[in-house]
Amino acid sequence: MSALFTPKTLRSLQLPNRIVISPMCQYSAERGEATAWHMIHLGQLALSGAGMLVIEATAVEPDGRITPGDLGLWDDATEAALRPVLAAIRQYSDIAVTMQLAHAGRKASSNKPWDGGQLIRVADGGWMTHAPSAIPHKEGETPPLALDAAGLIRVKEAFVASAKRAARLGIDGIEVHAAHGYLLHQFLSPLANQRTDEYGGSLENRMRYPLEIFEAVRAAFPADKPVGVRVSATDWVEGGWTIEDTIAFAAELKKRDVDWIDVSSGGVSPLQKITLGPGYQVPYAQAVKEATGVTTIAVGLITEPQQAEAIVGSGKADFVAIARAALYDPRWAWHAAAELGATVTAPPQYWRSQPRELKNLFGDVAFGQR
Structure with missing residues (x-):
């Protein structure tokens, strides 16, 4: 049996295989509200046929958006906009639908990538950003506002409120975004966090x-549904966050019953020097799994079925998450x-699509026609 197509349970969530569709920002919301694009894209x-679909980074407050086009879940309007998208998915698919909750911190108020991706100044329609410390992401940018005690409470309450809204929508699980240089990663990394209170200084x-x-x-999400965390295993910058720090963080999350660690890297500094290659982040997922025993998701240039099979089959990670590969080939x-000799769930409207030589690809199904 294919390891990639072996079932896995996360609390009450029964997943038919180990393939995860990564959260991928679409920058196509309006005032944080899902649009027809999200219906098409997520649909x-x-x-x-993947086991789990993760909705893109979803801002917990307007100031937490990366761009003005980011998806949000902070009020009744943003919640209502997602409801028909999820209803359409539920009508035709039994895929597990989870959501990544996020706050961009000092990387907020940016242009969409296809518009350059740079910081939008307040004078040009942007907004003041917030961070652990008043240190800009890039030299020459307007420094963010350092979060004070009231700000820390506000952001925490925003995460809680969004988690409760996700539960009302029937979302199957949550991934807390603590990677890619966004707010929670900024707290973790000494490159962005130079506070002198109880939230800065030591790793603890x-x-x-x-x-x-x-x-x-x-605490805010149903106890029978899983909650995971995405981390950046390393900042790829000397003096920054390291894999050893990540393992320590994962161990603390394990004590708090985290359901998975999604292991990515980088994003906190434009000075990062990343060595790219197929599966280049997989060793980090393996290191976290071996050191802590936590369920891990491997990401990063995983594009081929045999590559994914080897990652899961060798125990380097429990799941593989694909992003660009899924956009290129949904x-x-x-x-x-088909390549690994496994079966996959497909809607009956598509049953006739399986090639004759792969007649069992969708399992024991029959398609009759007069």
Whole structure:
């Protein structure tokens, strides 16, 4: 049996395989509200055959958006806009739908990537950003506002409120975004966090606020549904966050019953020097799994079925998450199942699509026609 297509349970969530569709920002919301694009985008990925679909980074407050086009879940309007998207998915797919909750911190108020991706000044329609310390992401940018005690409470309450809204929407799980240089990663990294209070300085102090956010989200979300965390395993900058720090953070999250660690890297500094290559981040997921025993998700240039099979089959990670590969080929899981001799779930409207030589790709199904 294919390891990639072995079932896995996360609390009450029964997943048919180990393929995860990564959260991928679409920058196509309006005032944080999902649009027809999200219906099309998430709808096609819901038919992918993957075990779990993670909705893109969803801001917990307007100031936490990366761009003005970011998806949000902070009020009744943003909640209502997601409801028909999820209803359409539920009508035609049984894929597990989870959501990544996020706050961009000092990387907020940016242009969309296809518009340059740079900071939007307040004078040009942007907004003041918030961070652990008043240190800009890039030299020459307007420094963010350092979060004071009231700000820390506000952001934590925003995460809690969004988690409760996600529960009302019937979301199957939550991933807390503590990676890619966004707010919680900023607290973790000494490159961005130079506070002198209980949230800065030592590793224990820098982990404190992200751990508080996780605890608050975990308490606000149904106990039978999983909550995971995405981390950046390394900043790829000397003097920054390291894999050893990540392992320590994962161990603390394990004590708090985290359900998975999604292991990515980088994002906190434009000075990062990343060595790219197929599966280049997999060793970090393996290191976290071996050191802590926590369920891990491997990401990063995982594009081929045999590559994904080897990662899961060798125990380097429990899941693989694909992003660009899924956009390029929304039926990636179908093709992986065909190559690995496994079966995959598909809607009956598509049953006739399986090639004759792969007549059992969708399991024991029959398609009759007069």
